[in-house]
Every structure is written in C-alpha cells, then in structure tokens.
Amino acid sequence: xxxxxxxxxxxxxxxxxxxxxxxxxxxxxxxxxxxxxxxxxxxxxxxxxxxxxxxxxxxxxxxxxxxxxxxxxxxxxxxxxxxxxxxxxxxxxxxxxxxxxxxxxxxxxxxxxxxxxxxxxxxxxxxxxxxxxxxxxx
Numbered sequence: 001x002x003x004x005x006x007x008x009x010x011x012x013x014x015x016x017x018x019x020x021x022x023x024x025x026x027x028x029x030x031x032x033x034x035x036x037x038x039x040x041x042x043x044x045x046x047x048x049x050x051x052x053x054x055x056x057x058x059x060x061x062x063x064x065x066x067x068x069x070x071x072x073x074x075x076x077x078x079x080x081x082x083x084x085x086x087x088x089x090x091x092x093x094x095x096x097x098x099x100x101x102x103x104x105x106x107x108x109x110x111x112x113x114x115x116x117x118x119x120x121x122x123x124x125x126x127x128x129x130x131x132x133x134x135x136x137x138x
Contacts (some may be wrong), residue, residue, distance in 0.1 A: 019046040020053055022062040030058050033075050043067045057107065075107030080133045086132045087114060087125060100125075100133065 019042035026036055044137055047053055047065035056073040068073045079085055079102045089096040106112035106127040114133050115122050125133035 019043055019048045020050065020068050022068065023064050024060050024064050026062040028058050028060050029077070032056055032058065032073070037068070038065075040065065040067060044071050047073075075109060077105045078104045078105050078129075079112065079127050079133070081105050084117075085114065087116060087123075087135045088128075088132050089135045098135075100135075102133070 018039045021040040023036055023038045026032065030036075032053055032055070034050070034054055037050065042048055046069055052070070052071065053068055055076070057076045059072055059074045062072060063067065074097045081102055081104055083102045085100050085102050087098040087100045089098075100114040100123075101117060103113040103115060103122065108127055108129050110127050111124050112127060112133070113122055114125050116136070125134055125135040128134055
C-alpha cells in the first residue's frame with residue numbers, strides 16, 4: 001500500500017487590507033447606513049472601520065466605488081441654516097440664554113456662526129448634543 005502525500009504551498013505575499021467605499025452615488029447631507037458602503041482595496045488615508053462611517057453624514061457628494069476618507073464625512077447636522085437656536089453663555093455659576101439664528105448647518109462639536117436676535121451681533125458657537133449652541137464662558 002502506497003501512501004500519497006500531498007503538499008500544499010501557500011504563496012506568501014502582502015495581505016491586502018480592506019477599505020470602504022460608497023456603493024452608489026450619495027448626495028451631500030445624506031446619513032450613511034450599512035447598505036450605502038462596500039469593501040474595496042484599502043488606500044492610504046481611506047477609512048476601513050464601518051463604525052467610522054455608519055451614522056455619519058456625507059459632507060460632499062460621494063461617488064460609487066471611490067474610497068471614503070474622514071474629510072468626506074461629518075457628524076449628522078443637528079442645526080440647520082436659518083434655524084432658531086438657543087445660545088448658552090456661562091460665566092462662573094451664571095448661565096445666560098438667548099435666542100439666535102444659525103447662519104450655517106452644524107453637527108455636534110462643530111463651530112458655526114450664529115446671529116443673536118436681540119443684538120443682531122454675529123458670533124461663533126459650538127453645537128452641543130441637544131442642538132443648543134454654546135457661545136462661550138466656562
């Protein structure tokens with residue numbers, strides 16, 4: 001009885017990492033879901049972790065098959081342009097609230113311009129998770 005020996009050789013080579021790309025054309029302002037992305041060959045600066053993409057908003061138009069980069073995405077907008085928002089200013093134990101008009105769209109943590117409706121002064125503020133805008137202080 002002869003014993004047949006089979007030897008398998010694995011060709012050693014660099015492992016190809018996977019990146020993420022848009023599955024279809026996605027307009028700016030669209031929040032991405034799992035069905036909007038596909039795996040592609042990774043490129044330098046491209047995103048590869050789905051948690052960095054799913055639930056984020058397209059900052060620019062994303063084209064099918066083109067790798068996604070962090071600069072292409074942002075936090076979903078909580079404040080729309082021309083929306084009335086509450087401005088918050090804190091100094092020590094004092095909090096001042098005022099009504100303002102957003103002059104740009106913005107997501108959580110983004111700095112946007114706001115016009116104070118009482119004084120008509122334009123200021124910058126940071127969008128908070130509840131959609132109010134922190135205008136300064138501590």
